Amino acid sequence: MAGTAAIIGGGVIGGGWAARFLLNGWDVRVFDPDPEATRKIGEVLDNARNALPMLYDFALPDEGKLSFHPTMSEAVAGAEWIQESVPERLELKRKVYQTLQEHCDANAVIGSSTSGFKPSELQGCATRPDQIVVTHPFNPVYLLPLIELVTTDRNPSELINGAKETLTSLGLYPLHVKKEIDAHIADRFLEAVWREALWLIKDGIATTEEIDNAIRYGFGIRWAQMGLFETYRVAGGEAGMKHFIDQFGPCLQWPWTKLMDVPELTDELAQMIADQSDAQSGHLSIRELERKRDGNLIAMMRALRQQDNAAGRLINEHQAGLRPVLKDGPPIISARRVIPIDWTDYNGHMNEGRYGQLFSDAADAIMTHVGADDAYIAAGNSYFTAETNIKFLSEAHAGEKVVVESLVTQGEGKKLRCYHEMKREADGEILATSDQFMLHVNLESRRSCDPLPEVLARVEALAALHKEN
The missing domain is CATH 1.10.1040.10 (N-(1-d-carboxylethyl)-l-norvaline Dehydrogenase; domain 2)
Known part of the structure; x- marks a missing residue:
């Protein structure tokens, strides 16, 4: 689910909103009269591009298109979502809404980042008060998931439900505050x-x-x-x-x-x-403090992911929609992700154990691709790694985008062998390789056995297709 978002006001909060939309594949249009807006939003985006992808095991969607516009009318034309993040002055916000509603789609959601004003106050002089809701975020918007969605009786259920769906699709948690109060919750x-x-x-x-x-x-x-x-x-x-x-x-x-x-x-x-x-x-400079904050938040939320709890559960649910559909290749693009900060060690590069983690994830993706998925495993069958040989060829660092290309080099009976190459996306350099040998196992007896016919057929077909490579 991606569309076009207009960001009105490009400060720290507006820039964070722009990053959250942009990195989830939305086109983003920005209006801010500040001559430094392009630079300021660019710096927020640099932090976001480094940080947000580290939360996930799969690559985020391709970035949308970012553009800056000289007028609000131009920025909001055709936008499905309009996020207002102008200074906390009620008269200013009301004036902004009057201009927005002269030019925006009548079905667009107009969300306000206000931390203090109630939605009824914002709706007061509006042409279409039903469009306006409070969507109060927390800094940094590109990492912290909570959004206080505050509505009134003037907002139709269709708009509210649509707003919830949009926010959830961005990896955010919309906390619907149904009874407005100053400063929300x-x-x-x-x-x-x-x-x-x-x-x-x-x-x-x-x-x-x-x-x-x-x-x-x-x-x-x-x-x-x-x-x-x-x-x-x-x-x-x-x-x-x-x-x-x-x-x-x-x-x-x-x-x-x-x-x-x-x-x-x-x-x-x-x-x-x-x-x-x-x-x-x-x-420490402000930029250094921001990077320190982001690194800590990433590590904590990734720890919560492992426990499938709180913000970690939200990331896991969002990530499920990011899982790519693999193609037979050759080669198979079995993994594509950013190296997270908690995968690096005291030497400042990716720990050798994490190479094994990445190649294991690549093998899991191939297992799913041939039909040995969660349902197959729940029914009592799986592949176990019997032997692996990893060669470390170059360093990988936090924030780098990497891709794993895999070939099925053996697929017969109970045997499945894969050759993986981990590459840096920026220049294609091979960072590590893995030769991985797996055996099909019955999970009840814990002994090797032949796969079920449909899985064996897929494995044999891939082995034949990849043989020439």
């Missing part, structure tokens, strides 16, 4: 934590670094995979959530927090926070 939690942090700094209790350490070494990791209530349910032990509430509920009456009070952000407090933040992270 997630930012209200962030505001509460932010207020308490300001008091802790103002009162000299903690520094910016100590507060960040309390989050990233403790509850931040738990929240990343369990959220708030599931975390506390576990804390209640075998008795569950009711026991937790009974045990810890009384502390809500204690004066632990100052959430109903806001410290005055005086020049002195603002400078104190800025000085502490400079001491904490000032040795």
Whole structure:
């Protein structure tokens, strides 16, 4: 599912939206009067092109076409999705919507990245209020999946369902907020934590670094995979959530927090926070901090993928739609992907064990191609690798696009042999080869046996086709 998206406002958030659409195969049209917009979005795209593909085991779709336009009317013409990310001023947003709706398709979704305004406020002076919804993302938009989709009674169910389908197709998680409220859901939690942090700094209790350490070494990791209530349910032990509430509920009456009070952000407090933040992270540029953030997010979300949990489950579901349909070749393009950051080691290149992982993935793809797929394995049959010989010819680094080309060099009876070449897409250099010998196995007896006739026929046909290569 790909189409044309218009991005109105090309800052950090607008650039992130542009990257998310573009890297999922959409054509993207950008309007931003800032003369630096092309450069700024280009830098966001550089980060996104490096980061997003690392989440997946298959290549993302070919990029769509990116274009910049001098007027909003030109940018939105024919667009199915319009994402507004202009500054947080209500009158400005309303004026933008009036211009958009003069020129955009009446069936297009107009989503606002606003973190604070309710959709009813945005719809207030609109020609077609039913088109406008809040689609509030989280930075970086090209990696973090949560989108708060906030709607009103004016939005028809067809538009809402279509918006959900589009966002899901981009690998995003649309959290449908059916009852609007200022700042939606997630930012209200962030505001509460932010207020308490300001008091802790103002009162000299903690520094910016100590507060960040309390989050990233403790509850931040738990929240990343369990959220708030599931975390506390576990804390209640075998008795569950009711026991937790009974045990810890009384502390809500204690004066632990100052959430109903806001410290005055005086020049002195603002400078104190800025000085502490400079001491904490000032040795790194913003681009370096972004790359550090992206690398950490990729590694954490890939770990959650292995457990099929939270954001990891979402990536697995999105990836299922990215699985390529193989062609007989020769050769068979059995794998095509980006090297993720967690596949590299202390030498700064891909660890040798990951070459085996990639060639194993290539063999799995060939097994599926010949009919030895999940259903075949569930029925009690599979291929086991009996021997493999890998030659390491050149380094591979995080972010590089690689492709595996495979030949079936032997396919008779219970025997299946494949020869794989891993190549760098940019220049075609062969980075490694693998000669892999597999035996067909009955999973109940755990002994070798002949494949079922339809699988054997496919293997024999590929071996004959690839023989001349």
